[in-house]
Amino acid sequence: MLEGDKLIESFWNICLLHDISSRDQLLREAVRVTQTKSMLEQQGEAYQSLLEPEVLFRWMKEYVGERELGHFPGDQSLFYKLYQAGKDIDLLEYALQTLQQDRVTGGIIVHSGIMDRFVTMCDRHHYRSLLITETEKYIRGLVDTQCFKQPFRITLLTENYIFAKLLKTYFEPYHNVNIIQGSIYHPLPLTEKFEAILTIPNFGMKMDEDNDVIIRDSEGVAVNHLIPLLQEGGKISVTFPARMMFQSGSIATWRKQTNGIVPVCNINLLPDGLFRPFTSIKTYQVEFGSSPVKDVLLGRLQLQKMTLVTEREINIHSEQFLMLDNWRIDMLLEEDHDLLHVFQQAVVPKVKLRDVAEIFRGKSILKQNLKAGSIRVLNISNLDDGEVILDELETIDEEERKVRRYEILKDDLVMTCRGTVNKLAVFPESEGIVIASANIIVIRFKSTILSQYAKMFLESPVGSTLIQSFQRGTTVMNLNPADLAEIEIPLLTKKEQRDRIDRYNEEKERYKTIVQEATTRWEQVKNQLYGELY
Numbered sequence: 222m223l224e225g226d227k228l229i230e231s232f233w234n235i236c237l238l239h240d241i242s243s244r245d246q247l248l249r250e251a252v253r254v255t256q257t258k259s260m261l262e263q264q265g266e267a268y269q270s271l272l273e274p275e276v277l278f279r280w281m282k283e284y285v286g287e288r289e290l291g292h293f294p295g296d297q298s299l300f301y302k303l304y305q306a307g308k309d310i311d312l313l314e315y316a317l318q319t320l321q322q323d324r325v326t327g328g329i330i331v332h333s334g335i336m337d338r339f340v341t342m343c344d345r346h347h348y349r350s351l352l353i354t355e356t357e358k359y360i361r362g363l364v365d366t367q368c369f370k371q372p373f374r375i376t377l378l379t380e381n382y383i384f385a386k387l388l389k390t391y392f393e394p395y396h397n398v399n400i401i402q403g404s405i406y407h408p409l410p411l412t413e414k415f416e417a418i419l420t421i422p423n424f425g426m427k428m429d430e431d432n433d434v435i436i437r438d439s440e441g442v443a444v445n446h447l448i449p450l451l452q453e454g455g456k457i458s459v460t461f462p463a464r465m466m467f468q469s470g471s472i473a474t475w476r477k478q479t480n481g482i483v484p485v486c487n488i489n490l491l492p493d494g495l496f497r498p499f500t501s502i503k504t505y506q507v508e509f510g511s512s513p514v515k516d517v518l519l520g521r522l523q524l525q526k527m528t529l530v531t532e533r534e535i536n537i538h539s540e541q542f543l544m545l546d547n548w549r550i551d552m553l554l555e556e557d558h559d560l561l562h563v564f565q566q567a568v569v570p571k572v573k574l575r576d577v578a579e580i581f582r583g584k585s586i587l588k589q590n591l592k593a594g595s596i597r598v599l600n601i602s603n604l605d606d607g608e609v610i611l612d613e614l615e616t617i618d619e620e621e622r623k624v625r626r627y628e629i630l631k632d633d634l635v636m637t638c639r640g641t642v643n644k645l646a647v648f649p650e651s652e653g654i655v656i657a658s659a660n661i662i663v664i665r666f667k668s669t670i671l672s673q674y675a676k677m678f679l680e681s682p683v684g685s686t687l688i689q690s691f692q693r694g695t696t697v698m699n700l701n702p703a704d705l706a707e708i709e710i711p712l713l714t715k716k717e718q719r720d721r722i723d724r725y726n727e728e729k730e731r732y733k734t735i736v737q738e739a740t741t742r743w744e745q746v747k748n749q750l751y752g753e754l755y
Contacts, residue, residue, distance in 0.1 A: 229315050232307045239295055244323040245383045246294075251315050252387050253290050254307040257281045259393075274301040289386065312391045316384070317360045329358055329499040331421055331460070334529035335506065336362025339419045339458055342508070343373065348416035352450060354378045354405050354443075356388065358421055369398050376415065380404045405443040414452040420444075421460035424500065436475040440465050444509075448483055456486060456510045463503040467547040467691060469707055476548060483509035484539065487518035488550050489531075495524070502699065503692060505550070517542040519550045547707075549690040564683045569713070572669070575706030579665040582638065582702050583657025584627040586617060594618030597651075599629060600658045601637050604644040607680070609635070611651055627656035627663075634664040634672040636679070638700035643688055645680050647672045662702050670710070674718040677725055678710050 236247055261272075261280065278297035287293065293300060307315075320330060336359055343351060349372065353359055356377040362368075369375055369392065376399045377392070379385050385402040392398040403409050405420060406428055422443035429437075436442065440461055451457055465472060466488075486508045496504060506522075520534040533554050574580060586598060597614040604610070629635060633648045639660045648655075657663050666672055678684045691704040713721075 225311055225314060226318075228306065228310050229318055232303065232310060232315070233319075235299075235302050235306055239299055241294060244319060244326055245381070247319050248316060248383050248387050249290055250293075250303055251307055251310060251312060251319075252383070252390050253281065253285060253293065254304050255310075255312050255390050256285045256290075257304065258308045259390075260284045274298060277301055277304060312387060313360070313364055316357075316387055316391075317364050320357060320360060327499065329421065329496060330361050331358050332495050332529070333362040333365035334495075334524070334527065335359075335421075335460065336366050336368065336419070338506075338529055339417070340366055340368045340371070342456065342458070343417045346416075346456070348373075348455065350374045350376075350413070350415045350417070350452070352376045352378065352415040352418045352447075354418065354420040354447070355380065355422075357381060357384050359419065369395055373397060375399070376401060376413070378403055378405070378409075405446055406439060408446055409450065411450055414450055414455075416452050416455040418447050418451060418455070418457040420447060420457070424462045424502070425464075435478065436471050438465070438472060438475075441472065441475045441479075444479060448479075448509075451483065451511050453511050456508050457483065458506060458508045460491070461505050461507055462500075463505070463692065464701070464704070466505055467549045467704060467707065469703070473547065479509065480543065483511055484513050485517055485542065485548070486510040486514050487520065488548060489519075490521045490550060490554065492522055492524050492529070505548075507548070514539055519553055521554050551690045551692075552686055555686055564711075567711070569711045571709040572712045573706065574664065574675075574708050574710065577667050577669045578675075578706075580702045580706050581626070581657075581663055583659050583661045583663065584624060585659040590617055591615045592618050595653060596621070596624055597653060597655045598658050599635065599648075599655055599661055601640050601644065601660050604635070604637065604646050607644075607646055607676070609646045609648055611649065611655075614655065621654055624654065624656045629655050629657055629663055630665065632666075632672045634666065634675055634679075636662050636664070636700075638662045638702075638705075643685065645676045647676055662700065662705060664705075669712070671715070671718045671722065673722045673725075674713070675710060677721065679708075684708075684710075 232251065233247065236242065236250060241247060241250055257277070257280065274297045278300050281293070281300060317330075320328065339362075342348075351368075351373050353363075353375065356363070356379045374397050377388055378401050379388065380403065382402060385400055388400045392400060401411070403411075405422065420443060422440045424440065426439035427437050428439055428442045434442075434445075436445070440459075444457070444459055447457055465476075488508075489506045491504045491506055493503070494501060515538070516536040517539055518534065518536055521532045522529045523532040524530075535553065537553065583599070591598070594616045596617050596619050598617060599609065599614060603613055629648050631648060631650050635646055635648055635657065637644045637660060664672075664675065666675060679688060687708050688700070688705070691700060691708065
């Protein structure tokens with residue numbers, strides 16, 4: 222264990238023994254010790270004479286005070302112990318480790334590679350005035366990059382009072398660093414504008430905004446409040462969850478409006494699991510600029526050791542980007558993008574699933590609720606090789622009227638929306654009521670589309686890529702019915718659909734027959750050879 226880590230652990234242990242255990246309490250007492258030491262060092266030769274427990278405690282009470290940090294939760298003996306344990310702690314490193322260990326608040330801590338790429342971007346464009354919002358999320362990047370030692374003018378914004386005090390205490394010697402307390406979810410009363418802004422808004426929160434705003438999602442609200450702080454020619458770099466890239470409705474309107482005000486310069490798909498254990502959802506880094514761009518740079522990043530590097534990168538013209546319904550760059554980055562391009566450019570008419578089907582997710586059922594009953598439940602394990610295995614369904618004991626909304630009917634298309642593999646099947650004729658579990662999405666088509674035809678398309682390379690592009694999760698799949706409803710499928714005539722279904726089924730049966738014959742022959746020959754061994 223490094224010396225600095227030992228000091229931090231020793232300080233923590235003393236605090237915890239005296240019921241100083243929350244994140245803010247641990248940060249507050251470290252700030253109190255650091256400020257006390259700073260005041261003492263200003264006394265010159267009298268410094269050493271002030272280190273007796275009683276004198277030290279009185280000095281802290283008088284000169285550091287309790288108005289800003291609150292009442293000290295102990296006596297002179299406890300403060301003396303904390304002072305001796307914490308006087309040589311690196312306050313920024315201490316804050317990083319304290320936030321990392323916090324299991325109650327559970328705030329996200331961003332991988333330092335995000336900050337490193339941001340600093341590199343600022344250097345490349347010769348930006349000097351930087352705003353980093355909700356700084357506690359970027360504390361690892363501050364520690365690792367030490368960007369405050371570079372020729373930047375950095376403003377660090379935080380909503381947390383104690384964390385703001387900690388930052389002010391640590392950065393007091395750095396005249397190029399300014400600390401501000403405030404929230405990005407409300408208009409920021411700042412007169413200064415910045416050449417570069419870095420932010421990762423809270424994911425998936427609904428904000429209490431005015432009635433005339435187009436978006437209440439925390440991600441969009443934050444960006445709307447930060448745009449006025451951007452200088453001409455500057456850039457704002459934002460981390461978004463997947464739904465902000467493709468969800469329809471108010472979010473789609475917001476995307477279009479935002480791209481008109483601050484055009485998208487580049488989008489990078491971030492590596493899977495970059496924000497674990499805080500979240501496993503798919504994330505993107507989007508850079509907006511205050512000036513128009515000719516081309517939009519799209520990329521996919523991967524981790525090499527601790528560095529984020531570009532795995533694949535393409536350019537598309539800004540006018541072409543403007544024509545996109547969403548910012549699902551996953552499809553554009555696919556190696557077989559040519560196949561997708563052919564599909565998108567094909568003259569055959571296309572229709573969105575939401576226009577030709579009812580789509581719903583199944584019922585959430587706890588394991589303890591599975592018991593002998595008349596209602597059967599379809600789950601992931603009951604789908605195999607494109608078919609539903611009816612004789613292995615588990616059951617629940619529930620009134621029919623309470624589960625009718627989750628009932629699966631003959632010819633419904635069912636697909637997994639969680640797990641690690643996407644499975645599709647057309648539901649067959651069955652006796653009694655079968656309902657879908659929460660791991661299953663049910664697609665009930667109107668007369669326009671045949672379920673078997675839709676299944677063929679969605680399991681094709683193009684269909685699979687389209688499904689994946691709406692994926693919110695990373696390693697573990699997480700599909701939302703509203704997102705899935707945006708997928709377009711080719712609109713063929715009923716006769717054309719049936720022709721393709723018949724060919725598909727005929728060839729599948731031929732394939733299964735040949736495989737079964739080959740398997741039977743192999744078993745016979747194998748057993749015959751085994752018998753000839755002795």
